[in-house]
Amino acid sequence: MPVIVLEARDFASPLFLVRTWEVISTCTTFSLVASLEPSELNKNESHLNTFRIFCMFTWCFFFTVTLLIHILSVIQFHSLIPISWKNLTMTVAVLGALMCLSVSVIFPWIVMVHQNVSPRSVTAAVASCLAFLAYTSEFYVLRAQAQEQRGYMGSMPGLLKILQLWGGCQMIPLVVESGCVPPSEYCWQLWVSCVSYGVCVLTSLVTLMVILGDFAGRCFLPFDRFLAGFSLIGVLLYIVATVICFTKILQMQKSKDLVITETAIACLTLLAYTVDLAFSIKQLCDRSHA
Incomplete structure (x- = not known):
């Protein structure tokens, strides 16, 4: 099958330009952070290392996914992939915006905690904001x-589901760090939180x-009931x-x-799930009265 490439005018389209912007900014960010010296970013402090790994994973993951989407869009091979392309691109765009917003806040916080601001760390923070x-x-x-x-992910229920996934992803480094702080008698709180977040993710x-x-269409239950249950x-x-x-806020001293x-x-993720549940119930009621 011959490879079909975009026409010349498509390379000046807004979608092509913003995806090129995404690839360049994410690549620049993780390259700069990876090149930082230990004196610029202390990699031996476990408190900072968890969040640094989280930031690096975010930039590398979305760089890789966006680059693949960009290449497949250029050679027009996306129609051969057995996935919903419109839902995939919308999901990556929204989740990428939310995740890059998070790491654009976390990384400057890491730099300020270390109290050694360098030109490369500032440039990396700016590149993350550009991403x-x-x-x-x-x-x-x-x-x-x-x-x-x-696609479905561009609707309000779809955007709420992306927000729910984003909330679950933020809990991973937070639980890892905060879980080391409470005394042993409160370990049950950590386990319950981990199970709750893990099941939701x-x-x-x-x-x-x-x-x-x-x-x-292949689910053993109607899809709307499936979503309402989740x-x-x-x-x-x-x-x-x-x-x-x-409870942990009241118990913890540091x-x-x-x-x-x-x-x-x-609280934000709970709100997203609550509104999503309301949409699901409304959809079920509308179909039952139809």
Whole structure:
């Protein structure tokens, strides 16, 4: 099968330009951070190392995924991949914007904690912010398309599911760090929180795989009931996790900043699950009356 490449005018399209911007900015960011000397960013402090790894993983992951999407779009091979391309691109754009926003806050915090600001670390922080702007721009470009071109992930329920996945991803480094702080008698709180976040991330990934693979028609349950059930599980588990977070704020005497951050993200994610559950219930009621 011959390779079909975009026409010359397509290389000046907004979508092509913003994806090029994304690739360059993410590549620049992780390259600069990887080249930092130990004196510029202390890699031996475990408190900082977890967040540094999280930032590096985010930049490298989205650079790789965006580059693949960019290449497949140029050679027009995306139609041969057995996934929903419109849902994939929207998911990467929105999740990339949220994740790059997070690491654009975390990385400058790491630098300021180390109290050794260098030109390379400042440039890396700026490049990370540019990556966030690039993914946000792609989201707006995709949202400007017709509704059928955006796919399910471009709708409000789809965006809420991306927000839920983002919230679960933020909990990984926070739980790793805050879990080392509480005394041993409060270990049950850590385990309950880990189970809650883990189950919710797993359900979000399963939902995403079903949507991207167009498996909705093959589910053993109607897809709307499938989504409503996952949303209900998320609401219940995040209620438990949020209560535990508020309890830890009252119990802990130090490192409260991590627990407060965890609590804020848990509340935001709980809100996303609650609104998503309301959308699912409304959809079920509309179909039952149809």
